[in-house]
Amino acid sequence: MRIIRSIRGLQGWRRKHENQIIGFVPTMGALHEGHFSLIRQARKHCSTVIVSIFVNPLQFGPSEDFSKYPRPVKSDQQWCRESGVDLLFCPLSEEFYPQDFQSAVSVNRLSQRWEGEARPTHFDGVTTVVTKLLNLVRPSQAYFGQKDYQQLLVIKQLVQDLNIDTKIVRCSTIRESDGLALSSRNRYLSENQRRQALGLSAALRHGVQLIKLGKQGVRGIQREMKKIATKSTGMDIEYLTICDANNLEPLTLAKGNMVLLGAARLGDIRLIDNMLVKAPKKS
């Protein structure tokens, strides 16, 4: 596995590999089984797999966890090597965002709600870094986890709107056996918080069940979800919502392809999760 840090190094490598079918997995490191499932899919579809590790300062708010975000560099590299990654790109922040850097890419409507409300500059940071990375790597396919569902939609829209010649592949959320969605931030959780955190996936699962059983009134479903999420946990729900899976607009009646989105706080730690569900056919 090759490790490249400089932009010029990557560009040079890329020009020498013009004919490869490149699969790209952009990450912020602190890799877990969720990332490896992305890498495995890239490995399956593509002749060359590139992973980037870059803790992108632009997508963190001023009061967020940028400085303490986990950076287990050595073990991340080792795992990538063992997973058959061909090239690991670890840009340096000073070169990636030099002093005169002043551009921004934004996806307007899809970035407004939900995570966009909670983290006002977050998605502009994501779309800017992803645009840069896709321009550098020029992959045929790039792999993103469903775990960050709104991010996935925002990036799909970005790629479509800006005519970036990369297919965005959605990969299923990987969960612990008890249902907790894998996340680099899970390592912040104490044992007790780890138990409480289960309320989020349990609530989403319950919502999915109710919809599958034919329940339609979103307000009622949300009330039941909230009950489960907060039952005997100290979790502070930011939102628990049922939306159109394509545009993230909230629904009042369950119909079509939906996504149930949730965000919650446990102390300083913010967790998100989501599940997709389709309204049952009327019999």
Add this chain to the structure above:
Amino acid sequence: MRIIRSIRGLQGWRRKHENQIIGFVPTMGALHEGHFSLIRQARKHCSTVIVSIFVNPLQFGPSEDFSKYPRPVKSDQQWCRESGVDLLFCPLSEEFYPQDFQSAVSVNRLSQRWEGEARPTHFDGVTTVVTKLLNLVRPSQAYFGQKDYQQLLVIKQLVQDLNIDTKIVRCSTIRESDGLALSSRNRYLSENQRRQALGLSAALRHGVQLIKLGKQGVRGIQREMKKIATKSTGMDIEYLTICDANNLEPLTLAKGNMVLLGAARLGDIRLIDNMLVKAPKKS
């Protein structure tokens, strides 16, 4: 010469020509000798020359001349054919900006001043369309006229910031023999306005002369420039300024590489022009 209107058509063509050195001249049509000098340079450097013609609605303000902007489609095509253009890309607005289009690209600091103040949404429109076009065409080199100097710097910054793999080539402003910079908007000028418009280039030329003669005080130079620009003309000066040629910050003392920027109105018509000059070495 091939003419392509659809995005998919262009992408298909581009994939079949992966190994070409592509020179790209993006235009809004109403082609004049300035555009042809860009095309000639592309022709000289590159194996394939692509010209785009697209009157980009995003870069016009609500009270500007989008609907009446000249669109001499047939003669533009004829001129391109005769100039050895290989491919003319004329996207359709409905496909280029479909209903769900919602992304924007911006270059923040360089876009603020001068044209950015006069036309607040202009540069975001330019950077968004140029990003899309560069992603579609993927040229080795793209050619822009010095006539729109601030636009040139904004696009250079964009390409650097977003790691777009295209070299931006600056081409000199082409002028009529009496000094008027060529512009598609010149065709709006009445005979009388055409005469008055000369005040702008005359003022810039005078400023360049004063600097070359060693005059340093910018305020004094600007005063003389303004006198020339408004002498016996009905021209309404928006700005006449002497800036650092790299970052467009206004100077108080002439030094280093400078650009003299001017913008003026004649009735409804807005004209811009600029000249580069270097401070003389002290003897």
